[in-house]
Amino acid sequence: MANGNTYTVYVPDRSAPFAFPRSMAVEEVRASLVTTGYTALENADVNVSADGGTITFRRVTGGNKG
Numbered sequence: 001m002a003n004g005n006t007y008t009v010y011v012p013d014r015s016a017p018f019a020f021p022r023s024m025a026v027e028e029v030r031a032s033l034v035t036t037g038y039t040a041l042e043n044a045d046v047n048v049s050a051d052g053g054t055i056t057f058r059r060v061t062g063g064n065k066g
Contacts, residue, residue: 009056045057
């Protein structure tokens with residue numbers, strides 16, 4: 001899915017990844033997802049792959065879906 005110009009972005013409770021342009025910073029990706037309803041990402045842990053092409057958001061340890 002990802003090419004050199006996009007991030008592949010995974011969020012909790014969604015099996016299909018999002019695609020975002022790499023021109024965006026990771027925090028801009030987070031803010032964009034929060035404004036579209038993924039409010040749990042405000043405090044989520046973020047992991048960026050070594051090649052920078054995949055961003056994975058995870059609930060903070062001990063967090064819940066609510």
